[in-house]
Amino acid sequence: MNLTSKMLTGQSREHLINLPAPHSPHHFLQAKVVKAFQGLRQRAVKNGFNLQPASSFRDFTRQQFIWNSKFSGERKVHDDAGNALDLSSLDDWQKCQAILRWSALPGASRHHWGTEIDIFDPDRLPTGKALQLEPWEYEEGGYFFELSEFLIENLPHFDFTLPFMKLSPEKKIGREPWHISYFPLAEQASQQFSPDLLLHAWQREEIGGKAILIARLEAIFKAFMV
Numbered sequence: 001m002n003l004t005s006k007m008l009t010g011q012s013r014e015h016l017i018n019l020p021a022p023h024s025p026h027h028f029l030q031a032k033v034v035k036a037f038q039g040l041r042q043r044a045v046k047n048g049f050n051l052q053p054a055s056s057f058r059d060f061t062r063q064q065f066i067w068n069s070k071f072s073g074e075r076k077v078h079d080d081a082g083n084a085l086d087l088s089s090l091d092d093w094q095k096c097q098a099i100l101r102w103s104a105l106p107g108a109s110r111h112h113w114g115t116e117i118d119i120f121d122p123d124r125l126p127t128g129k130a131l132q133l134e135p136w137e138y139e140e141g142g143y144f145f146e147l148s149e150f151l152i153e154n155l156p157h158f159d160f161t162l163p164f165m166k167l168s169p170e171k172k173i174g175r176e177p178w179h180i181s182y183f184p185l186a187e188q189a190s191q192q193f194s195p196d197l198l199l200h201a202w203q204r205e206e207i208g209g210k211a212i213l214i215a216r217l218e219a220i221f222k223a224f225m226v
Helices: 031-046 060-071 092-100 145-158 183-192 195-201 210-215 217-224
Strands: 052-055 116-120 179-182
Touching (some): 092 210, 195 217, 210 217
């Protein structure tokens, strides 16, 4: 389906349905994605994994809160090793680049489309440990390494991809082995999305670093958008 501008920027959820039990009632995806994910999950169960969504649809307001909290220093911004960065010595453009490595702009997150899922296996998360969604958890020696290997082998059978893994050299985005995408619909949404559409969504919205983001939007699309 062709998504409207509000659907593409997380300002509408008319394109979504609820992900049925046993998942949280707060997870929403497009209907075809729900069907594909249920098939993937059944395959996972047969292979000893409890595949669960940590995040699915995320609306504009939620992404705006995450972005602004990071820009203001109220929320952790981390480096590739998971260590917190000190943003106080950075100018606005440097702060934006540090945030963009791991977080999308409000209105520009693929999670707005209803095609993306951050996944994990709660049964493999050690007692007392909180899920971080950082690469080391999914790499060799991490809690979810075996899950990652399962996904690499099985995602193509259900039309899912790992969009933040094999990135071109020009991209400055961090690797996200937990982020799966339903390719047939995500590809359509990606082709519909544009800088003008994003700027329209930003009208009358408070976005940390908004002036420099608008000035550097072309560079952001090249380096931080997939």
